[in-house]
Amino acid sequence: MTGARITGIGTSLPDRVVTNFDLEQTLDTSHDWIVERTGIHERHIGESTTQLGLEASQKALAMAGVDPVDLDLIVFATTTPDSLFPIGGCLVQDALGAHRSGAVDLNAACSGFMYALIAGYGYIGRGISKVLVVGAETLSRIVDWDDRSTAILFGDGAGAVVLEATTDANDSLLGWHTGSKGSAGSILRCTDMRGFIEMEGKEVFRQAVLAIEETVGITLERAGVGVDEVDAFVFHQANVRIIDAACKRIGADPARSIKVIQHTGNTSSASIPLTIDEGLRTGAIANGDTVLMAGFGAGMTYASALLRWGP
Ligand SMILES: CC(C)(COP(=O)(O)OP(=O)(O)OC[C@H]1O[C@@H](n2cnc3c(N)ncnc32)[C@H](O)[C@@H]1OP(=O)(O)O)[C@@H](O)C(=O)NCCC(=O)NCCS
Structure with a gap:
């Protein structure tokens, strides 16, 4: 391995x-x-x-x-x-x-x-x-x-x-989970590359918070790590209120969730690396930290991973 x-x-x-x-x-x-x-x-x-x-x-x-x-x-x-x-x-x-x-x-x-x-x-x-x-x-x-x-x-x-x-089996991936909910597909759609995003904002908001709660819970359980042991949270940047609501539901201190959305808006699949980069620049993520990342989006899809940062 x-x-x-x-x-x-x-x-x-x-x-x-x-x-x-x-x-x-x-x-x-x-x-x-x-x-x-x-x-x-x-x-x-x-x-x-x-x-x-x-x-x-x-x-x-x-x-x-x-x-x-x-x-x-x-x-x-x-x-x-x-x-x-x-x-x-x-x-x-x-x-x-x-x-x-x-x-x-x-x-x-x-x-x-x-x-x-x-x-x-x-x-x-x-x-x-x-x-x-x-x-x-x-x-x-x-x-x-x-x-x-x-x-x-x-x-x-x-x-x-x-x-x-790595040369040894010392994996930085401590836990992960992927999930989806196709039955909620209609709440966020773009059915044609030349078409536009259609969205039921309030329902997307509600589903997003539930998705983060579920995926983070499973990843932490698989890793055998408590929410208090996580040093930094990197969530998909769709809405600051979604991030704060998700932190509340999982019992995490919102101050440990890194945010870049104020400058970027929702950049979809770019948002997590943009947020990690922000965390590294501000010192919110340092070598040895446990970093919990979670994304959610249309589909609906959601996924999370717990990483040990650095060498
Ligand atoms: C879109 C979103 C910001 C709307 O916020 P909200 O608090 O749910 O607001 P509502 O949709 O209930 O709208 C409230 C009022 O503001 C109005 N409104 C909507 N957009 C507005 C805007 N850009 N500026 C001013 N008013 C606006 C609405 O028409 C509504 O007016 P009404 O009360 O007279 O009907 C919020 O629902 C959201 O972020 N949802 C998740 C979207 C998302 O993350 N999508 C991507 C997922 S990957």
Whole structure:
């Protein structure tokens, strides 16, 4: 049995910032309403999913000191690929010059990065040694900018991590869980790549809190770790109130949950690596910490993982 750990992380956000005040110009909304109901102040919009994913990947590889040629596999999580095919993983593989690497796209909506990360650990457990896990999105392309109930929520961005096999069986993945609830599929939909996100906001909110509670409970139980032993919580960044409500339900101190949503909005499968990166920069995540990550999204899908951070 081979262990694995994250050796590099990188993120990318488009340069263009769209503030709530900008949205006030075109929508019947206000900065105060958006902040009070969501915690979002601004989001980044622009570039392509491939470009954002590439930039994040290059930074993650540089931090890990891994040459792209040595990558075995790219797992590319996205709901908004630039084309159905060639797939996003192949576009990034080519741009990186990762000639030896395999590539696959994975779509689990906003849980995509969690599913991709868990898959990455699984592939390494079966004998390969270097996996690049990417979450990259341009949700701005499927948002109806005339619909105030969804346009205020989403943004573009990407994050990537390099996963490498460890020489011993000392795995940094302490526990994990994946779940789904297809019966709730209709509450958050985009039925056509040229169509728009449709959402029953209140029901998504309710289901999201329940999903986090369930998946976190199972992961902690599998790991044999109590909620008080977790140093940092990294939840999908969809709404600050969802994160706070989920912390309350699982009995976690909200102060230990890292937030980046105020600057990014909901970036779907990019949100978890963007939040980890924020935690590393602010010192909220340090070597040796136990970090609990949980995602939820359309489908519904949800997933979580408990990691021991660092070497
Ligand atoms: C979308 C969301 C912010 C709405 O907040 P809410 O507190 O549930 O608000 P409601 O939908 O009940 O709307 C309350 C009122 O504000 C209005 N409103 C909706 N969007 C508004 C906006 N952008 N600006 C101002 N008013 C708005 C509604 O029309 C409603 O008005 P009414 O009372 O006159 O009918 C919230 O439900 C949410 O975040 N849900 C989860 C969405 C999500 O996370 N999706 C992605 C999951 S991966």
